[in-house]
Amino acid sequence: MTIFTAGILIIGDEILSGRTQDTNANFIAKQLTSSGIKLEEIKVIKDQTKIIVESVRSFSQKYSYVFTTGGIGPTHDDITSESIAAAFDKEYEINREAFNILEKYYPDGEFNKSRQRMAKMPADVHLIYNPLTAAPGFVLNNVYVLPGVPKIMEVMFINVLKNLKKGKPKKITTINTNLYESKIASFLKDTQEKYKECSIGSYPYFNFLSKTGGVNISVSSWTMSSLDDVEKEIIEMIKLNGGNYSIV
């Protein structure tokens, strides 16, 4: 079975300064997981050519798909497109199709020099259309270049995803219990050893006001045909230990 993998590059000083809470990685991650594409790594990097070039090259070699967000607007700090051209030794030039789309979108006289910058791309790309604000992203080799504004990125990503080769979606079930993590830890370890084809994660939470807490036990697998047996064993164990459970 082919496993398709992915890496995400979030490009932007504003994430590293803490000014902006990134939500693009999480949006893409969810979509990939349910599409059978395994997200291996997320990296947040500065708006700096050298770092973008190195990261794009390395991700492009390691993963089936690379998604970048940010840095394709009209201003001087938008350097993603030219950096990606450099990463793949391509010319950085006006893309005629992008130019025409943008020219048509803006009222007469409004398609100024800064806006024309959004039509500059590496040679030999395919466009990713933007139904909201016209300015397209692009794909070059296995690298999908998307904008940073979440609403726009999301619409464009969904369109990209439709045409990607996908794997079998990851099977996931989550069991919530009021038992504490340490109470069930050794059982979960044994269960993990018994079912090596799935991955059992244990995510505790606490409510500091009510001083209550519990665990979400997540069972997931890219290869098993059913998680029913694992789920059943975990529920039995919770009952045996006098805990409550629910499937989340």
Added chain:
Amino acid sequence: MTIFTAGILIIGDEILSGRTQDTNANFIAKQLTSSGIKLEEIKVIKDQTKIIVESVRSFSQKYSYVFTTGGIGPTHDDITSESIAAAFDKEYEINREAFNILEKYYPDGEFNKSRQRMAKMPADVHLIYNPLTAAPGFVLNNVYVLPGVPKIMEVMFINVLKNLKKGKPKKITTINTNLYESKIASFLKDTQEKYKECSIGSYPYFNFLSKTGGVNISVSSWTMSSLDDVEKEIIEMIKLNGGNYSIV
């Protein structure tokens, strides 16, 4: 002037699967920025020993400080501590001080084998105390190992931060305007070229319902003594172009 740098490693399959939206990186990023520590990179990686070892080694060499979150609980998928021991060729063993803290915290008979696992750490660490749920983090060389649960991580991080050597805080001002990004792009480019010691970022936003939008212009510098001149020039430009502005 010494510039202190930092890297963050978010360790956890649940972030990569999209199950959990990470907020720890943003919390740490904000605190670092206002403490004069320059966050250079954030990386989200899987719960897998080899990847943790490589990432910790590389970050530890590149940055003044490394912060990791996640993977130090009592269950089988918590492998951060032993991976960090491996990264620095240290024994992975019971830390007496951590053991005593946890033993005291739990009622008689409740300090079971799984919980004792939380006292296993690399040799030669210093503890990072946990005022909420007892289980400590630790620091080894320049690597600060913190839990993944945000409320706990945040309290522990604030305590860690108090004792770090810091730089001069980054100066930041943000000017909001209703002008579109492409209208001001060429001015911002010139201003950026004039004031090379600051970094001018331009962050557009759109309201798709009201079809209005604008830009937040962020000016920041690690070295300039004042941003007043840059701010004044940008405001003048906004007025000249008939836009509104406010300092955010």
